[in-house]
Amino acid sequence: MCDEGYERILRRRLKEARRVCRRRIKHLHQYTFSLTLRQGAGELSSYDNHPADLGTETYERSRDVGLLAAAARQLREIDAALDRMRNGEYGRCQACGGSISSARLMAKPTARTCVRCMQQR
Ligand SMILES: [Zn+2]
Structure with missing residues (x-):
């Protein structure tokens, strides 16, 4: 169903994206973990009453947690796409x-649906 040549290109792109994603998750993990150690778990509950500097850290922390969640989601999408390539389901809506369409897969290699179905959702 997929042209062999371009599926190979997409597989390479997905594997590269997975490497980048994993590095990012590792980095974010280390960063948020070090923040947690510095602040101590007990302080987390009374966060909102803290001065501005801690407020900033709270903001940065929640942003990092958001980035971490997004990166983890992306990694799952990439792994799922690679799985579909292995079992021959890749490129099927x-x-x-x-x-x-190959244009859609080139633009978004993790796409699970065709353009029409995506627009209907
Ligand atoms: Zn469809």
Whole structure:
């Protein structure tokens, strides 16, 4: 269903994206973990009443947690796409069963649905 050549290109791109993603998650983990150690778990509950400097750290921390969640989600999408490549499901729309255009897969290698189904959601 997928042209062999371009699926190979996409697989390489997905694997590269996974490497970048994993590095990012590791980095964010280390950073948020060190913040947690510095602040201590007990302080987390009374956060909102703290002075501005801690407020900033709270903001940065929640932003990092958001980035971490986004990176983890992206990693799951990448792994799922690589799984679909292995079992021959890659490039098939999971909503209508039709094929996903190569242009869409090039733009978004983790796409699970064709453009039409995506727009209907
Ligand atoms: Zn579809």
